[in-house]
Amino acid sequence: MRARAPATGMPPCEAAFAPRGAPVATTDGVELAPLCYVNGRRVLLPPGRGEATLLEFLREKGLTGTKLGCGEGGCGACTIMVSAWDAASGRPRHRAVNACLAPLYSVEGCAVVTVEGIGNRDAGLHPVQARLAAAHGSQCGFCTPGFVMSAYALMREDPAPSDAAVERALAGNLCRCTGYRPIMRAFTELARQAREGDAAAKEAAPAGRVCPSTGKPCGCGGGAKPGGLLGASVAADDAESTAAARAAEGLVTPAEPLFPVELRRREPKPLRLPGAHATWHRPRELDALLALVTAHPHARIIGGNTEVGVEARFKGVEDPVLIAPTHVPELTALKETPDGLRVGGAVTLTDLEARCHEVAADRPMACAAAAAVASQLQWFAGAQIRNVATVAGNVCTASPISDLNPILVACGATMTLAREKGGGVATREVAAADFFLGYRKTAMAEGEVLLAVTLPRAKGVAPGALDIVHDFKQSHRREDDIAIVTAGVRVLLEPEAGGSYVVREAGVGMGGVAPRTIRCQQVEAALVGQTWGRKALDAALRAVREDVTLPENVPGGMPEYRMALSSAVLFKFFAKATLALPAAAVVDGDTTRAELESAAAAVHRAPCDGQPTWPPAVDAAGEVGQPHAHVAAEMQVSGEARYVDDAPLPAACLHAVPVISEKPRAVVTAIDASQALAMEGVEGFFGAADVPGDNMIGPIMHDEECFVAVGSEAPCCGALIGLVVAETEAVARRAARAVEVTYEERTPVLTIEDAIAAGWYLDNTGDKPHTLNVGDTEGVIAAVERGEGPEGARVVHGEIKIGGQEHFYLEPMSCVVSPGEGGEMVVLQSTQCPNKTQVMVSGVLGVAANRVVCKTKRLGGGFGGKETRAAFLSAAAAVPAQKLGRAVRLVLDRDLDMKMTGTRHPFLGRYAVAFQPDGALLAADVQLYSNGGYSCDLSIPIIDRAAFHSDNCYAVPNFRVRARACRTNLPTNTAFRGFGGPQGMIVAETWVAHVAAAVGLEPEVVRQRNFYKAGEVTPFGQELVEGEWRVPAIWEELRVKADYDTRAKAIDAFNTGSRWLKRGLAMVPTRFGISFTAKFMNQGASLVHVYTDGTVLVTHGGTEMGQGLHTKVCQVAADALGVPLASVHVAETSTDKIPNASPTAASASSDLYCMATKMACEKLMARLSPYRKAEGKGWLQAAALAAYLDRVDLSEHGFYATPDITQFDWDEPSPKGRPFNYFTMGAAVAEVELDCLTGEAAVRRADVLMDLGRPLNPAIDVGQVEGAFVQGLGWCMLEELKWGDSEHSWGREGHLISVGPGAYKIPAAADAPADFRVHLLEGADNPRAVHSSKAVGEPPFFLAASAWAAARKAAAAARSDAGKGSNFFRLDSPATPERLRMACADELTADVAADDFVARLSC
């Protein structure tokens, strides 16, 4: 059971950290109390916690500003700063670290600073925090403390960093809400100011004066330095006087702690900290380390714990003996020797990179490998990982996709292994090429440790010879991603007579193409002795197929792409090496310099920036229309904002961990929880048999089981079988693994195509697909195909698959369920729909709804994922809570969250489209199939919305769309921003592109030619009203704003001169219908209380998940009541305040709740106006008191139901109606650069123009547009869900392969458009919504398809250069590097795939 201190935002008192029981402090004979400092306070580390992470410890102690987002180092939400004294430089080193992976005892002797430790709203925000809040850099705020701490740690270490350093420091932090632009803007501006301060300091510095702390010129007088906003780190002697030291360290808030004097003076001692589950050893000497390894042959050496920590958390690996080599001098040494650069095994990657840069800059040819290592490390994980991960950890893991190992193999590095021998140390050397024996198997013998790795010095190089080494890495995402293929290539070129060069030596190491890092011996043999030139390259390209040929079902998949990459490695190396030769060098072959340059070039990436524009507020003095910061922004940046798992737990709270089905389709024949129940601390296992009410649940249809019962069919991997409940989460986790489930397996149906074949559909959409119908689509298409249509008319047929998308809200699913008296139950949950939770909990428990209250303060992101799928977790947790009469906490680990809770629906779109030679559309017959997973959930309304948007903005006189939701054995798929609309629209943009290719026009011309005109009617019968239909006007305005025509020409010119790097420019429109398509859901209520001090409390039915709903409601209320914004507060959402509320979804919540609030406020205004005695915004205080004394009700309820919409009836033969209140419209232009050899793509620039009416808060709306666009980029360019299915037969059947941030990549900062320009349309009234505003959450999402369309154009240019003509080619979504590379179809892919190859996709 956890006891938490209240999260006041102030550092908790030292008492909170006092360990229970006497500190265990044994060393080899030396007594020492293990300690660290946390936010400036001395903390004795508790005994017996060898297996604990620093994050667990911090959060137990109430420092809940540090978040648990993934637990595997992949999101950065847990970032903190760890500082350690560096005796060599005489100053502390400050490092950002992932607390989720840092072992608690690894910070012994260090100072830890969390977000609470640098500033708060009472003591003052730190500039890093204040800047982020002011820049609108937080939305849901869950990622925010992590970003703050990454930036803070960077600036403590480097007070005036470059923009590139800022970008790099943030690469290990993910944000799912903002689109990154405001975050980057906040910190790069801060850094710029710091640099300017630094420059000023340098100018003021006496000539030649060098700062003892930073090594840079300064005027600090030997200790204190004014450089940068945060100042530089304190020099040794300054730390005596706190005031002087604080000034010297540049600390700017009272909360911010100085590096402790005690730690500066303290000599680290060897440690042995025993525990029930793990004993932690920290030897200080090599022989002690080796003695430990000999004594405990199965001990784990813990470097940075970035590999072991992930295994422990997600694979349940428990290591009873842990040995940290981090304080053994031989392992931490990094020095140049006659043999080369000798790198101790425990050297961190950050230190290695820094030294390699130095070596490469000073003596480039002396150790050519150093530059390649430094270059490779730029793309190695995020800063938090590199700061702790060690060289030996990377090498000894022997991962086939290790980034360092191929370079070590290529350059002929040697590994020095050490072991104990006769009480001394014996060492041996092994060549890197002989070190990797198999999958995660090395040549290291038992009892050996990796002492050092030596990067060789170039020896005996002939005059004029060139030793060239290059690295290569291709991953899904550029930043912080594990490689798909990674390599190192080295050649020693010696000059020959006649100006040519001969390959004297060659080394090629490759990863990602075999179960281990391999040496490509055939390639090496093909190169050595050859004259450098095209013939040598061709020989190498032939030979690489002997080294690298992958079978169809190779583990990891993508065999064609990986083989193509292995060729790209050689081609790119050839280009780079050739360009490095002297200008007079003779190189055979006809490869031009321009071609080489384009092959050697990397895709251009720059830190994301841009200046949004928006219309001015209608009333400059009013609150509505003002770009106020999110009302919780300051709490978010300081870590004070509380999420479900941050609140103090109720007394005696238990922890639940799910047991899930491991089979995709199988009858559960038995569940044996006996082993789990026997564990100490386990309170019980709860399943279907324990449900007192109805085990059948579902948001619309009750077609799923809360717990899969014995005798029932488990419908997917991840289906909930039961919950283990225990005193601690760790015990519950261990016990859940011990529950044995027996199954009787059946053949699963996993893909849409399987479901179509099996006739598996959800609800009635199979027999009777939901159909929209205009004209005679079939007849027209048939006539054109018979040649009886208009002259020159033709028909194209095609298909596109669209993969799913994981929500990846940063805050995982969380709830705490507390039983009360008489069947009462209070649920705290991160949900978009407290009402659904209330209903589902009451149904499962069999108690009346009036006994169940669900409360939601805020969500750390939802995006649709917490609309329905949160409720069933609370329902499940409520069962043990009721039965045991104790509160139960259920927070899903990231892997379970991804396996259990469903995703955006994958879609299959098929079409036949008839058109005229000028691109005018005649008829479109579209079929949409979604993969709904095992139950209905929201699949039917989602497929309906896909159908409603399947025409996007195009008038097709004969149009038919038939939509079906397939049932499969996947977790049930659910709502996700856009709710099927984007899938319908991307199918439309595919047939538009297909038509354009067929008629030889740009897709933009076909788009514009077919736009609806005002007054025309959609296939579902809704008129696009004159004065409200703005897409054509937006299109024209954006074309000018984005300078489309000029840039299109420039890109054509660029592409003509660039063979391997191509660019594409594309423009896409969108029209998104606003309203829930279930009419009854379009209602919202608000409750407004005025207090006698003039403050206002609003409670409404919507939840705050980062979208700024509460901020807008506050603005509307303040405006309506004529009071300052600060007087209005929105409390938590709670079902006992506002009953029966619809989910916060469909982008409609501002419309509903702002209007309901406005109505309530207007009624209050009318009631209070007789008491108004003063003008100005302070009037309410006196008026409220006067009204109260006069016995006037100061409370009002507002209720709003969207007018003029109809319930759409799909049972009609040709259904028509008005399902939407209005449309939000927009368009985007994206410019994409594509490396045709690797498929890597980057968005160089994006321009978005949105019609948001008169925005309620333009800054928040811009944030929504940017965030939606970048999330959309993830959907259509990057994020790929892979399941073990017919497309990925190497994976476990029905299991999600892409689990966690390590395997599933959402956009990072470097994936956002480098130049991001969002404009909100001016002069656009909307009489249909509150204050003439428009809904914003979902509509911009689809506009990211402009990047997908631009990437298609870039690939088309490459195909054209490769002689494939300009025919249409299929490009499924997401257009990942794999799909784009293979679409480029050229001579390097010819031997591995056909020109029309379509990469596999789970769909």
Ligand SMILES: Cc1cc2nc3c(=O)[nH]c(=O)nc-3n(C[C@H](O)[C@H](O)[C@H](O)COP(=O)(O)OP(=O)(O)OC[C@H]3O[C@@H](n4cnc5c(N)ncnc54)[C@H](O)[C@@H]3O)c2cc1C
């Ligand atoms: C988010 C994330 C991103 C990552 N990105 C990348 C990436 O881009 N590229 C990449 O290659 N890897 C990546 N990794 C994998 C991993 O971080 C690296 O391999 C890292 O170098 C491991 O170092 P460590 O010190 O943390 O290893 P640890 O987890 O401490 O140890 C790993 C293994 O090495 C053994 N070991 C450690 N030191 C020694 C020694 N001196 N002698 C003998 N055995 C030893 C340990 O016993 C253990 O078995 C990533 C991991 C994470 C979590």
Ligand code: FES
């Ligand atoms: S929680 Fe630590 S990196 Fe995600």
Ligand code: FES
């Ligand atoms: S604000 Fe970054 S994840 Fe929500």
